[in-house]
Amino acid sequence: MSDSSARLDVYTDVNVVPEHENSELKKAISDLEGETVQLKKKQKLLDDKRRELLNNITNLKGSIRVFCRVRPILQANKMKVRELVETELGKMVIRLSGGAKEFGFDKVFPQEATQEDVFTEVEPILRSAVDGHNVCILAYGQTGTGKTFTMDGIDDQPGIVLRALEKLFDFASIDKTSTLTFSISMLEVYMGNLRDLLVAKPVRAMHETAIRCSNLNIQTDQKGFIEIEGLAEVQIPDLTKAKWWYNRGRRARSTSWTTVNETSSRSHCLTRISIVRQCDHDGEVESSKLWMVDLGGSERLLKTGATGQTLDEGRAINLSLSALGDVIAALRRKKGHVPYRNSKLTQILKDSLGHDSKVLMLVHVSPCEQDLAETLCSLSFAKRARGVEFNRDMSEDLKKQREKKLIDLEETLKETEEESRKVETQLTKAEFLLCESKKLLPASPCLPLDDQTEPITPKNEKQMLKSPRVPARSPKAATAPPSVLPRFMTSTVASRQRQSASEQQITKRSKPKSLCHSEANLKSIILQKINKKPRWHTDTRAANTLQCESPRSVRMDHYKPVAAYSADHNERVTPTTTGRVGGGHYHHRRRMSSLI
Template identity: 50%
Template sequence: MEKEAMGGHVMVSLESLSLELPNGGGVMLGHDKDISTLQDEISALRSRQRHLDHTRQEALDKLIDLKGSIRVFCRVGPSISATNFQAKSPVAVEHDKITVRAVGIKKEFNVDRVFGQESTQEDVFQEVKPILRSALDGHNVCILAYGQTGTGKTYTMEGTNGKLGIVPRAIQELLSHAASQDSSSTYSFSISMLEVYMGTVRDLLAPRQPLFRSTECNTASIISILATKSGAVEVEGLTDVAIQDLKKANQWYCRGRRARSTSWTNVNDVSSRSHCLTRITIKRSGGGATEEASKLWLVDLGGSERLLKTGASGLTMDEGKAINLSLSALGDVIAALRRRRSHVPYRNSKLTQILSDSLGDGSKVLMVVHISPSDDDIGETVCSLSFAKRARSIESSKDTSEGVKKLKQKRLAELEKEICDAEQELKHLTEQIRRAEISLEERKKQISSACQAHSDEKGSPRSTLVVDHIDSAESPQATDKAKSKVSSHGSVPRFMSSTVCSRQRHSPASHSASKPRLTKSVSRYPAELSGSQSFSCYSSCKNATKARSVAFSSSVPKMKFLAAKSDQINISINSIDSTAASAPPRRESFISRQIQRSPLHQHRRRMSSLT
């Protein structure tokens, strides 16, 4: 910047000043500072948000691991028919224990949570929610509905119109979490649906999917499963639809449901003849550059069934056999994982192949085992609960000492509190960030309108900026003050004053005639410096900046810009004061250089007329 000391003032060229103040002048300094303060504040809040989100994630991971990475819930379905209803069911339920009694037998099964017949869809979903957070945090998650045919698997997963099941509620939860922005990450979701039917895989969202059964199946929808070196599974060619809103997501989900293979059996009018898998792919981008993807599998398994009981024959019997085979393959995989076997037999069925990267290490599995309350189904009930027992990764309460159980409960409570506290603070932080961002936007808008006002005023090709510490109420005095300053610094070019020679050359008549003209010419400078143009400019600028002036005046050093040479601004060093509170309102005045040239032109004309 070009500076020149002059009588206690620093001379700064206008061009260099405008380079340093890209927003259009000293008036913007305070705003820039305020904006950067807000930006710093937002970035500090975001960093705290990331830290807290990380703490919450870690606590949730520990909590789920402590509870068991394969969790098992049990839901008791409705009595299959009125004739099967018994006042006294052989199945007795407690919070996390089921007792099955029959003549000569009493079997107890421990699970993570039992839902009796009176439990609602909401009760079930509340217990499912934490595992959805794991999916959002980047873990592959698998929720499976398992059980005898007709016990309510489809009801739990899909639900009915008024009583939505896990899948539509989970979609709603994921979308609303992403919209709430309670975490430092941003999410995008997509949905895919497939069916494993008689050992083949069908894309339920493929275009023009015909409802088919058996061998008429559309070969285009038979897709293959690929495993990458890292163990990630890709279902080749599977339709994957981005979901931005709940309405669209539900439309696609309903479309997939309709394409599913169902049939009538003795025990269920609309029995699922396949395993239906809904995949929600979650893409998460957080503070880092990379985008993470995780999968949430929501699986409505085909019903395990005794073929004789279901009255199956022909194709329906084949379907039942295929379902039973793949369920047994799933049981083997879960057992191998639980025993930490080096070989896990994923390849024994399409179902386990597809789920292979969502059942093992780092994944979270939740199995909801469905049982019938009926005496007639006692054999299937015991089979299903034995399957659940095999799947459960943690030891049952019976095998754990009271002391260990208490310690575990204590730790679980601590972790739950940690998660709850982090979530509360995250909510608070989100609100703080939201408010700070609104303030930032407002500041930016104010600056942009001030810039607009400024550029409107800068319509003339070259401008001189005059800023003084004069309140609008003092405008008349300001005019005088400006006049005197301009005169005292000799802003009027020296050659415009009459010289000894010129005075000598003038006759008394011509001298007297020229004098008023000269006076008029000289007096025009101060008049134009502080005239109506200058004040209207000041007043429009002031209006544009009125709202922000209080907020920013505290950070703006006092400056005095005085008109000096035609392309220089005089900044009084003495008047620069960083004491915020004492900064008086600023006044700006802009003078066109064309106006400054005008007297020179008149002067020349006057001189030539004399010769």
């Protein structure tokens, strides 16, 4: 057979679409493009609606919520204690000689409550953080009542922070309308000074006489947002890196021995997760903060056997806790002046306690008779934070109305989420069809088969179907000046996982049992759209090259970080604003952390 006849055969086998069908295919593509744009718009609207509904629900429940957790009786004093604390649904009852005293809470966790029980109730507030609200979770209570246990947890019972990190990455992997990126900072407020826990070197000497604090400045920008100048902020692209940094920060925390708790925290430990959310539809960027705070133990100083430095530490902790109580009470009463400036703690948390933020305070108490005085102090603090007027002053009628409104809102939220899932399915289908039909358009004159690079074999066919194409950077990203880009906007592992899952999903769908059959199916689907019967012939070699790149996957690499933040511990950590790398030596007065 001559060369030319061979070429003729090839052209006959390959999809040569007649002109009129070609224009119908173009029309179908343009319809599909219109459809995906509309579906994306609808998806964005539904997501906005969901966020608004959730926000209304949280506000109705109270933007400052107070839970109470009762620590179990510890093995050490199991034999010699009398329990005075009883829990009922949403209520704490203290049995006193003169009768019982009741305290109401949004939720009460009895001694047997697990870390999981606690986290289940905490979880909804994390959604608010991802939706763009500043959120503050505070663990408050007497020394030794389990604040660190609730926030940090122990090896086999992780606490809120680790669970929250996991949850955030879960949210990122299932978010269909935006890309989420996270970074972590940790600091402690010790005797009124701030100390960066991510750049601090763990100090192994137990009784160092001085603490060197880093030069961290609390700044308020024009919009009233708080930034801590000089505080290291590390990008966390995945859960493993997030855990690594978090554990590093915890080890650097100051602890000391008191008569009440062997590893008493002598400071407030603050973990901040900065969340950047970029909407895939319009590129809009939102940021929010999630603070998780293990407060220093509130204590009656005489009881802890504190003297000297420990006494000073206790005083400093009590002063800042009382300032925190004043701020929350003022916010509760919606009082004009909120005394944020009275402590470093409240200055740092200023933009995450007030306007439009969500606060969750977990008050910890001991069940033992010997701790009664402290327990009553903690419960009074909680009562003030919760606002006495909240339920007591509300008439039964109002309470019922509120309950009904909550039920209605939750119902609407469910429906919205359901509708959003349906739109997501439609969008995936439309994008798949669009992607495949574009490949049926003859883009340029066909090359003779001899000129094609590699023959298709079963081996590389598999390879091609599996490996996604490298996503192109969007024109937006290519042209945007780096200085205006948020510094955390790199793809996270979660987002990359989501991308590859999405591609695998589509590849699975596009992966033909028989390639001819698959393409014929595709054509018939597209032809159905343009009301035509399939007439084209199939060239299996051409069909083999079908790889569907999810159009939605392109978004991941839009941005590069401006600063070289890295969660890899071999790499550099950069402080947020000053450019000063905090590799200095921090001589902490003493440290007995059990976490080393």
